[in-house]
Amino acid sequence: MSDRIFGGIGILLAAFFIWQATVIQESPFSDVVGPKVFPIMIGCVLGLSALAFVLKPDPAPIWPPAARLFEIAMAVAAMVAYAIVLPDLGFVIATALAAAYLTWRLGTPPAQALLVGALTSGGIYLVFHVILGLSLAKGPFGF
Amino acid sequence: MLNTHSFRKGVAGTFVALAMVGGPALAFEPEQPECIAPANPGGGWDFTCRQVGKSLQDQGLIPSTMQVVNLAGGGGGVAFAEVVNKRNDDNDLIVAASSATATRLATGAYPGNTMDQVRWLASVGADYGVIAVAKDSPITSLTELLDQIKADPRSVAVAGGSAVGGWDHLKVLIAAKEYGIDDVRAVKYIAFDGGGEAVTQLLAGSVQAFTGDVSEAKGFVDSGDVKVIAVLAPERLPGEFADMPTAVEQGVNAIGANWRGFYAPKGMSDEAYDYWVAQIGTLYASSEWKDVMANNGLAPLDLQGAAFEEFVSKSVASITELTAEITK
Amino acid sequence: MDILASLGDGFVVAFTLQNLGLALLGCFLGTIMGALPGLGPSNGVAILIPLAFTLGLPPTPALILLTSVYYGAMYGGRISSILLNIPGDEPALMTTLDGYPMAQQGRAGEALALSGVASFVGAFLATWGLVFLAPQLVKVALLFGPAEYFALFTLAFATLGGIASTNQAKAAFAAALGLGIAMIGVDGQTGVPRFSFGEVHLYDGIDFLVAIVGLFALSEVLVFLEHRGENTGADAAKKVVIGRITPSFALLRHCTPTMLRTSVLGFVAGVLPGAGASLGSFISYSMEKRLVDRNGTFGKGDPRGVAAPEAGNNAAAGGALVPMLALGVPGSGTTAVLLAVLLALNITPGPLLFTQNPDVVWGLIAALFIGNFMLLAMNIPMVGMFTRVLMVPPRILMPIVAMVSFVGIYGISGSSFDLLVMVGFGVMGWVLRKLDVPLVPIILGILLGNAMESNMRRALTISDGDWSALVASPLSIGLWLVALVGFVLPIVFGRVLRQRMALAKLKEEEGEVID
Numbered sequence: 001m002s003d004r005i006f007g008g009i010g011i012l013l014a015a016f017f018i019w020q021a022t023v024i025q026e027s028p029f030s031d032v033v034g035p036k037v038f039p040i041m042i043g044c045v046l047g048l049s050a051l052a053f054v055l056k057p058d059p060a061p062i063w064p065p066a067a068r069l070f071e072i073a074m075a076v077a078a079m080v081a082y083a084i085v086l087p088d089l090g091f092v093i094a095t096a097l098a099a100a101y102l103t104w105r106l107g108t109p110p111a112q113a114l115l116v117g118a119l120t121s122g123g124i125y126l127v128f129h130v131i132l133g134l135s136l137a138k139g140p141f142g143f
Numbered sequence: 144m145l146n147t148h149s150f151r152k153g154v155a156g157t158f159v160a161l162a163m164v165g166g167p168a169l170a171f172e173p174e175q176p177e178c179i180a181p182a183n184p185g186g187g188w189d190f191t192c193r194q195v196g197k198s199l200q201d202q203g204l205i206p207s208t209m210q211v212v213n214l215a216g217g218g219g220g221v222a223f224a225e226v227v228n229k230r231n232d233d234n235d236l237i238v239a240a241s242s243a244t245a246t247r248l249a250t251g252a253y254p255g256n257t258m259d260q261v262r263w264l265a266s267v268g269a270d271y272g273v274i275a276v277a278k279d280s281p282i283t284s285l286t287e288l289l290d291q292i293k294a295d296p297r298s299v300a301v302a303g304g305s306a307v308g309g310w311d312h313l314k315v316l317i318a319a320k321e322y323g324i325d326d327v328r329a330v331k332y333i334a335f336d337g338g339g340e341a342v343t344q345l346l347a348g349s350v351q352a353f354t355g356d357v358s359e360a361k362g363f364v365d366s367g368d369v370k371v372i373a374v375l376a377p378e379r380l381p382g383e384f385a386d387m388p389t390a391v392e393q394g395v396n397a398i399g400a401n402w403r404g405f406y407a408p409k410g411m412s413d414e415a416y417d418y419w420v421a422q423i424g425t426l427y428a429s430s431e432w433k434d435v436m437a438n439n440g441l442a443p444l445d446l447q448g449a450a451f452e453e454f455v456s457k458s459v460a461s462i463t464e465l466t467a468e469i470t471k
Numbered sequence: 472m473d474i475l476a477s478l479g480d481g482f483v484v485a486f487t488l489q490n491l492g493l494a495l496l497g498c499f500l501g502t503i504m505g506a507l508p509g510l511g512p513s514n515g516v517a518i519l520i521p522l523a524f525t526l527g528l529p530p531t532p533a534l535i536l537l538t539s540v541y542y543g544a545m546y547g548g549r550i551s552s553i554l555l556n557i558p559g560d561e562p563a564l565m566t567t568l569d570g571y572p573m574a575q576q577g578r579a580g581e582a583l584a585l586s587g588v589a590s591f592v593g594a595f596l597a598t599w600g601l602v603f604l605a606p607q608l609v610k611v612a613l614l615f616g617p618a619e620y621f622a623l624f625t626l627a628f629a630t631l632g633g634i635a636s637t638n639q640a641k642a643a644f645a646a647a648l649g650l651g652i653a654m655i656g657v658d659g660q661t662g663v664p665r666f667s668f669g670e671v672h673l674y675d676g677i678d679f680l681v682a683i684v685g686l687f688a689l690s691e692v693l694v695f696l697e698h699r700g701e702n703t704g705a706d707a708a709k710k711v712v713i714g715r716i717t718p719s720f721a722l723l724r725h726c727t728p729t730m731l732r733t734s735v736l737g738f739v740a741g742v743l744p745g746a747g748a749s750l751g752s753f754i755s756y757s758m759e760k761r762l763v764d765r766n767g768t769f770g771k772g773d774p775r776g777v778a779a780p781e782a783g784n785n786a787a788a789g790g791a792l793v794p795m796l797a798l799g800v801p802g803s804g805t806t807a808v809l810l811a812v813l814l815a816l817n818i819t820p821g822p823l824l825f826t827q828n829p830d831v832v833w834g835l836i837a838a839l840f841i842g843n844f845m846l847l848a849m850n851i852p853m854v855g856m857f858t859r860v861l862m863v864p865p866r867i868l869m870p871i872v873a874m875v876s877f878v879g880i881y882g883i884s885g886s887s888f889d890l891l892v893m894v895g896f897g898v899m900g901w902v903l904r905k906l907d908v909p910l911v912p913i914i915l916g917i918l919l920g921n922a923m924e925s926n927m928r929r930a931l932t933i934s935d936g937d938w939s940a941l942v943a944s945p946l947s948i949g950l951w952l953v954a955l956v957g958f959v960l961p962i963v964f965g966r967v968l969r970q971r972m973a974l975a976k977l978k979e980e981e982g983e984v985i986d
């Protein structure tokens with residue numbers, strides 16, 4: 001069943017892709033083929049292959065229970081939040097928090113998780129910023 | 144004559160040295176000079192940033208190392224938007240630019256951005272366009288090539304390193320138009336990822352002609368693999384490039400230069416603006432920079448401050464006009 | 472003899488204390504950057520350019536430092552592929568296929584050591600190729616026009632079948648998905664934006680590093696989260712088994728033909744501008760699988776499946792230097808960066824580089840030999856150290872992997888938008904893994920999509936829209952035939968072969984009849 005739903009989504013995606021390809025604004029200068037043909041070819045392959053596993057699905061995988069799905073969603077939310085606050089909060093603090101959260105959710109006691117988070121953040125800062133000289137997000141305190 | 148000249152130079156040098164020793168004597172000095180190259184490492188903009196940054200530091204014109212930041216995206220559009228929207232009052236920042244920047248501003252390829260949203264600092268040289276063919280090609284002059292295109296546009300494929308409608312493409316169209324080919328859109332142009340790839344395909348025989356910059360063709364001209372049939376410069380280039388005929392002397396009044404230079408945020412203080420204009424100007428005048436230009440096939444283009452601003456404005460206007468005319 | 476004398480001069484140039492020190496530093500930093508997800512050879516080299524300039528290095532030492540980083544990163548990429556199932560950089564993608572299963576079977580040490588040796592063989596042979604064949608190989612690169620490149624890329628996709636997935640339709644779906652993602656951004660041919668929905672950040676397309684790190688590293692974190700606490704005891708104990716840390720002589724001998732074949736293949740792929748190391752390792756793996764995988768062990772921890780892509784991608788790294796030095800055309804992202812360095816040092820690569828700057832070229836080649844031996848000497852003893860990574864419990868290791876991935880991407884692009892896209896790829900990777908859709912074809916699609924399309928359009932523009940131009944030269948016909956055979960054979964004979972394989976397993980002696 002999973003494959004059928006997935007295939008359905010794949011076909012919709014392919015249709016959307018082909019539709020988007022047809023509405024590409026062409027510039028007054030163009031080559032013989034133009035910017036639309038290749039994407040449409042890809043869209044067709046995408047749609048046909050999706051159709052193939054709608055018709056011939058594999059056995060469905062075991063999906064995690066709802067609680068676990070929620071757990072995964074929270075981890076994703078934490079990563080998204082990290083990406084958004086990184087430029088404002090600065091690298092060290094944001095990374096320590098995000099790493100601590102993930103460590104905690106993967107089964108480390110909270111206090112230990114905070115410590116691991118801080119060490120992870122500091123270690124990465126040392127390697128990437130101090131040694132390799134990459135510019136990381138500065139934040140209000142300069143790190 | 145010679146003496147006064149070098150004397151003046153000596154005095155100027157002393158002043159620069161004094162200013163350096165004096166430190167705060169300058170009205171402005173960047174704390175962390177930064178140059179944004181609006182493309183990935185390896186392209187012309189990246190080269191401009193790194194080469195100028197290195198030379199400025201070597202000559203003691205900036206107090207610390209120029210940090211080069213690659214901010215690729217949208218053919219320079221991401222960097223342009225970043226400077227306009229987020230770093231508008233940054234005094235330590237300069238951004239590499241070229242004819243490609245002007246072309247994209249002219250054709251509206253940076254959505255919502257115009258050239259007067261930034262301040263134009265100075266140019267550091269120009270790369271004149273060339274049209275070349277492979278060494279074993281039967282074509283020996285620009286007029287022969289254009290005659291062949293006129294007779295049968297399908298028989299000549301011209302390769303260049305910019306996208307269709309980009310600067311390398313426009314250069315051939317300018318020449319074709321000047322030669323009286325009316326439907327310039329029939330000219331067959333093949334876009335490659337950079338001039339190097341385009342020259343390689345010329346050598347491979349996939350295409351019949353190449354349009355690009357002097358610097359892109361130089362190595363292959365030296366080795367004798369390609370022959371330049373026209374330089375799009377007002378007169379012959381100096382030194383080792385003097386053998387290349389210009390388009391003008393063949394009766395095709397086409398001139399096309401790819402200039403390189405810098406812009407800065409609009410909100411930059413006047414002191415900072417003057418500082419950068421002066422430092423880049425001093426760099427341009429130095430003999431070290433002359434060597435860099437000679438090594439890379441860059442031709443002189445000495446414009447600073449207001450003069451450069453006017454130059455960019457004119458070239459944006461003329462490209463707008465040209466594309467409108469060609470595509471109408 | 473002339474060449475050897477020049478090479479001797481090169482060694483004289485390279486053998487100074489300073490240069491050896493720089494090579495050592497470069498090899499070490501390169502290995503680390505290669506192993507860290509998100510940092511690969513190209514940005515590794517780019518990051519160290521300022522260092523080379525700040526030290527005020529003259530051309531030859533600067534090049535020695537940077538090419539050592541390049542070779543080091545090519546060695547380093549395999550480490551995280553094998554230990555964590557996360558490719559450290561794009562050429563190490565194929566190493567995950569057999570390297571990670573080997574690690575799971577408790578043969579991590581062996582896999583690392585073997586891949587180290589394979590990397591050495593590939594790079595060593597490629598450097599000799601660079602010495603003797605560079606001028607001739609340039610001619611090979613010139614045989615490839617747009618139509619031939621298109622055929623070559625099609626071949627890469629046609630031989631996809633069966634790699635890492637049992638379901639052909641899903642492999643095709645994944646490839647199309649990757650190609651579709653590659654279409655996002657400004658069209659390189661005409662400059663019009665496609666699939667970017669007016670978002671400026673999408674104008675330059677989606678960086679394959681963002682995709683690779685999201686699909687592999689972040690989805691791995693989600694997989695761990697999903698299975699947290701499910702299999703403690705027995706499984707956790709098994710993880711720590713590292714196995715022997717030197718490969719047996721028998722194993723090396725078993726893999727030698729594979730390493731030799733794939734070195735040649737990888738080198739040739741590297742020489743073609745635009746193909747590069749990823750294609751080198753990919754073609755090496757899929758060809759080797761076709762050739763020697765008689766019992767269907769590839770993808771399940773076959774040592775040859777580790778040796779093939781590693782020898783291939785390191786050989787391709789050497790090969791990619793040929794067009795860069797001799798034509799001034801970068802064959803890969805990394806050589807594009809190296810090219811920029813050469814230009815900044817006032818050296819113009821091109822047909823005359825070998826005659827105008829022989830000290831630079833031969834010093835560089837000598838440095839490659841030196842760096843290569845250093846890397847081998849450094850990597851074999853370090854296997855024990857690397858495998859210790861596996862002793863770190865996943866609940867601590869996985870967040871570190873996630874954060875390193877974020878930093879790797881943010882440190883290069885400085886854009887939160889890329890981080891969000893990366894999280895999106897992480898979720899997508901998790902779902903696709905659940906559904907048994909292979910991830911490798913997606914990355915290949917993203918890597919090759921634009922080049923594939925551009926070359927098709929160039930070929931058709933040159934021919935005025937005549938599609939037969941795609942099969943006009945003997946070379947392109949040859950490539951199409953290989954592609955066709957590679958695509959059709961597994962489908963038509965798949966069933967038959969599988970039956971015969973089962974038979975062959977029963978009766979050992981039948982194996983010889985089959986090959």
